[in-house]
Amino acid sequence: MPFRPDRRETIGLLLASAAARPAMAASRRIDALIARMTIEEKAGQLSCFNDEVRPVGTAFNPSVEPRGAAAMLAEIAAGQVGMLFNGYGVAGARRAQEAALRSRLAIPLVFAADVIHGCRTIFPIPLAEAAAFDADLSRRAARAVARETSAGGLHWTFAPVVDVARDQRWGRVAEGAGEDVYLNRLLAAARVRGFQGDDLSRADALAATPKHFAGYGAVRGGMEYAAVDLSDAELRETHLPPFAAAFAAGAATTMASFTDVGGIPAAANRRLLTDVLRGEMGFSGVCVSDYDADRELVAHGVAADEADAARLAMLAGVDMSMQSGLYRRHLPALVASGRVPVAAVDAAVRRVLALKEALGLFDDPWRSLDAAVERRVTHAPTIRAVAREVATRAIxxxxxxxxxxxxxxxxxxxxxxxxxxxxxxxxxxxxxxxxxxxxxxxxxxxxxxxxxxxxxxxxxxxxxxxxxxxxxxxxxxxxxxxxxxxxxxxxxxxxxxxxxxxxxxxxxxxxxxxxxxxxxxxxxxxxxxxxxxxxxxxxxxxxxxxxxxxxxxxxxxxxxxGRLPVSFPLATGQQPWSYDRRATGRPAPDDDPMAPGRSHWRDAPDRALYEFGAGLGYTRFALSDLDAAVTGEWVAIGVTLANAGERRGTAFVRADIHDRVASRTRPVRQMKAFRRVTLDPGERRRVALAIPLAELALVAADGAWRVEPGDFDLFVDAGPGSRLATAFTVAG
CATH class of the missing domain: 3.40.50.1700 (Glycoside hydrolase family 3 C-terminal domain)
Structure with missing residues (x-):
């Protein structure tokens, strides 16, 4: 069942992001360089390590083979390192780059970091930013972060997190955009465009890394690093679309998840990383492992030893090994023995070097390593102003x-x-x-x-x-x-x-x-x-x-x-829960949510305390005169909005749909469009919303993506007491 929803499903994202696509095809220069490389140098380019030349703060992850700055600089000069991550500061980066340029082939380093919500100027966490429900704000925030981050000597961020998260017990809910697929798609694309800008080779561009591929947000019991068991349809309808949107926006890299998916850890999952990621989704960029994830294949119980783990990761489609050092230690022998084809190694090296070329590092290895720029941009008033705007609108x-x-x-x-x-x-x-x-x-x-x-x-x-x-x-x-x-x-x-x-x-x-x-x-x-x-x-x-x-x-x-990007439950025991849960054969009626023999807990209804999208302003709005019609490839919606309060305010007008009859059970509601409209007291305005018909697509019972004809419920609301409903029909 290939991941190929109708192209119209993402056409708006494609049009908006066409200029953001990086030129990732390897040049003749890269091919010539690969022809000169030893297998040891190739393994070095596929290895990235925690930056001990310019370390920052306390490392979160477990310490793996620390060696100190001097030893690391020696390894870089020997051509054994392709990337350093989670260091900061121009001075240290220049020392490391000087070492790289002393190596036999003078291949420059690329510097990366987990810049999740700001570098020196700390922005709201991504989940808070998502509460603004504003893709352009997210783009501007990512652009501001990229300016400051690149000024401090970084080229690549391990963000955005695009994991759809329906279980609030999971700590990494904080790093993403919440429980809704549509909002995750919009913000994934916006953040990629903001980080990368219009030209990946510019000194203020950051290569983006939508992560974690894929399904990480569905870990068992909301427990970090736990197993993931998903139906194929759930994977494709819920967890892959934000990645598709990020890739359509030009994301240069992605990161494989720590976890297993259906019993096969992502770092060893060829079906996921090669068949789906590259074959079906057309991704051509760099796939990096998560921290030490290839070594962890031994603990998962799918690799016999570290050499076997390196073999599995390379054959699955992991281009770059993070921190474990397994590629550097084992790829030469694996290639010599024929257990790993040299062609697989060359393909990974080509992608890594193509990224460095797209970043402009072969033409200017000192890109983003200017101390004067670092002093001028760090904590710049314009960056702090964006951080304040995001913080205010997130509440x-x-x-x-x-x-x-x-x-x-x-x-x-x-x-x-x-x-x-x-x-x-x-x-x-x-x-x-x-x-x-x-x-x-x-x-x-x-x-x-x-x-x-x-x-x-x-x-x-x-x-x-x-x-x-x-x-x-x-x-x-x-x-x-x-x-x-x-x-x-x-x-x-x-x-x-x-x-x-x-x-x-x-x-x-x-x-x-x-x-x-x-x-x-x-x-x-x-x-x-x-x-x-x-x-x-x-x-x-x-x-x-x-x-x-x-x-x-x-x-x-x-x-x-701000509006909630995640639902506040009545109790922890309701987790996982989301507003777009699938319909059941015994739904509890709205006016009697605890009716016997209906779907609820013994001590709680199947409801949230505050559902996705909840939020108040200091005025109130009223809706009237809702209409909807299928016109060409769109569902055209019109509704009259009035400010019924005494203060100027901004309404959040949202349109949800429900497919009444389909070949698979459908969510009770799914958000498909929204707008913000600011009105003075007493002001009325006709508001237009549009839903592409392709947004109604589902993975049907036969496994194919399609829009099935039939009747759809439409719900439009603008806050408490302002919900209207109608219906429309999609013809065969």
Whole structure:
């Protein structure tokens, strides 16, 4: 069942990204170079290692054969290293590149890093950025990050994460765009275009790496590095489309997943990395292993030893081995014995060298290694401005009973909680070269707007309660620590930490109106006083501009326009869960979700506390006069939107569909289009949305991608109380 949905499904992404495609075909120069290379030099080009010449911070991954800067420089000069990763700074990079140019063939190094949400200037985590539901904002954010990152001596980022994540226990939910396939597709393409720009050889371009190929977000029990078992249709409908969008946008590389898929680890999975990735999806760039993943084939139990692991990875389609050193140690003997064809090695080397050529490194090995540019661009005001814009637009107002927000600057405000003055947890996971000291905490940001602010860290609940009683409103700053999300940080209970919950209960007992400022890297199962607070803001990990962004939303300087990219469950035990779950034969009725004999848990309905797309503003909108018609290759939708409140605001108008009858069971709802529309109080506007017919395609019962004729439900909403429904028919 090849991954070939109708070409129209991605035509908008293709048109938007045509200029971003890198020229990855190897030139005659590359072919001539390969002809001169020894097998040892080829293995060196296919090997990448943690940068010990210019290390940054504490390494997350387990230490694998550290050797120090001097030994690493000697290996580089001997032609045994193709790429260094997770180092930072121009001075160290120049030392390493000088060593590479002393090697026999003078092949330049490429420098890479896990730049997930900023380099020195830390942006909101990708999940928070996704809450803005704005592909152009994501593109601009990635472009700003690329400018700063490349100025610090890097050519390649191991981002974006495009894993669709439906289980909030998984820590790496923080690194992606959430649970929806359509949003993941849009943001995958946007982030690739932002990182790479219009010309991959420019000094401010970063090669992008959509990862982790493929299905990593479906790990068993939400547990990091666990097994993945997916139907082929689920893999193709849910997990491959964001990669397809990223590749259509010109992504130069991809990364194989750590995990197995159906019992075969991705790093040894020829069907996945060669048949699907290259054969069906047409990807021609570099495929790099994840950290030490080829060596881990031994622990998986599919390789007899390290040499066998290197053989399996090379034959599967892994071009570059990360950190293990297995290719460098074993490929020469594997080729000599005939266990690995030299043609397979040459194909991988050709792709790696073609990437270096596309990056312009053969013409200018000092590309992105200019100390003056590094000084000028790092923490530039224009980059910080984009980080603040993203942080502000990422905030989601989940609850606002009685219109408690926005606050006035004259209110007596108590800011209480462990994150009130905290900077250590502003950035969240994978903040790479960022310095927490550069961040602006909540107390500083809010204090710049509030005239009467008392701050308490909440370490003594009795004292915190006294502070709360003296205030007119409490801002409670609680949630996850920065080390509770990201890689290796899966949780069995996705609740607020017990000490923070106890603080919330103590403060709520005072009766002072409370606004919860959640800090988190996933959707949380809210309980008790946190769930029942008068107002709740999802503020994620917003990076260095946290304080000003939160303050602007609290005081109405900025409208809360964020919407949830992941559903907040009623309880942890509902995981995995997503709004677009498939229909069941015994659905519970909307007006009786706990009806006996229907689909629900014994102690909870099949519903979320806050579903994907949830979020409030400071005004309200009304919809009327919905119509839809199939016109040519489009479903044309029209609806009248009115601002029914008293403030100017921005509506999030969203269109979902449901296929009533199909050859396979379909999701109860799927988002297929959305628009943001800003209106003044009392203003009305006719809003047009369009869904390409190809967006209705599914993997049918016979395994083929097609749009099946029939009736479709259409749902359009613009927030609470503003949902309309109609239907349309696709003819045969």
């Amino acid at each position: 989601v107002l989940l609850r606002n009973e009685g219109g408690l927000l926005p606050l006035t600057r004259t209110q007596r405000i108590a800011l209480i909680g462990p994150f009130a003055r905290d900077r250590a947890n502003l950035n969240g996971p994978w903040s790479f070269a960022g310095d927490p000291a550069d961040g602006i905490d909540l107390a500083t940001g809010i204090g710049a707007l509030a005239r009467d602010l008392t701050v308490d860290d909440g370490s003594d609940p009795a004292r915190a309660a006294a502070v709360a009683r003296a205030a007119q409103v409490v801002l409670l700053a609680i949630g996850e620590g920065g080390d509770m999300s990201g890689e290796g940080n899966s949780r069995v209970a996705i609740t607020v930490p017990p000490a923070h919950q106890a603080l919330a209960e103590a403060v709520a007992a005072t009766g002072t109106p409370m606004v919860v400022l959640l800090r988190h890297g996933r959707a949380l199962a809210l309980e008790g006083a946190v769930r029942d607070a008068r107002a709740i803001l999802a503020t994620w990990f917003l990076g260095e501009q946290t304080g000003p962004a939160v303050a602007d939303v609290l005081f109405g300087v900025a409208e809360p326009t």
